[in-house]
Amino acid sequence: MNITEVRIRRSNGDSKIRAFASVTIDDALVVHDIKVIEGKNGLFVAMPSKKVGEKYIDISHPITGESRSALFDAVLGEYSQLA
Numbered sequence: 001m002n003i004t005e006v007r008i009r010r011s012n013g014d015s016k017i018r019a020f021a022s023v024t025i026d027d028a029l030v031v032h033d034i035k036v037i038e039g040k041n042g043l044f045v046a047m048p049s050k051k052v053g054e055k056y057i058d059i060s061h062p063i064t065g066e067s068r069s070a071l072f073d074a075v076l077g078e079y080s081q082l083a
Contacts, residue, residue, distance in 0.1 A: 001067050002026050006078040008036075018043065019082070021075045031060055034071075036079050043079070045072040 005024035011017045021034040033048040049056040062068035 001070060003070060003074045006074050008075075008078050008082055010082065019079055021045075021078070023071060023075065034075055036075060043076060045075050 003023060003025055004027045005022075007022045008019050009021075010019050016038045017035050018038055019036040020032075021036065022030055022032045023034060024030050031048065035046040035048075037044055037046055047058045047061045049058050062071055
């Protein structure tokens, strides 16, 4: 998996969501609405989700730990350049 582009847009408002990211993978697939969230232990990345009943479920997500780390590191790295 080759992450070819990461676009960050800051969140407006007082929410714990600090930004939204769009990630392009292999110049072939884009995943929108990845969230950068301020949690108790610092920033973390949350994949796009939808509400089903009372719960939220991811609508896309990395399959392997390696791809998850690559995606999350790319998003947080790009976000840190904005700060």
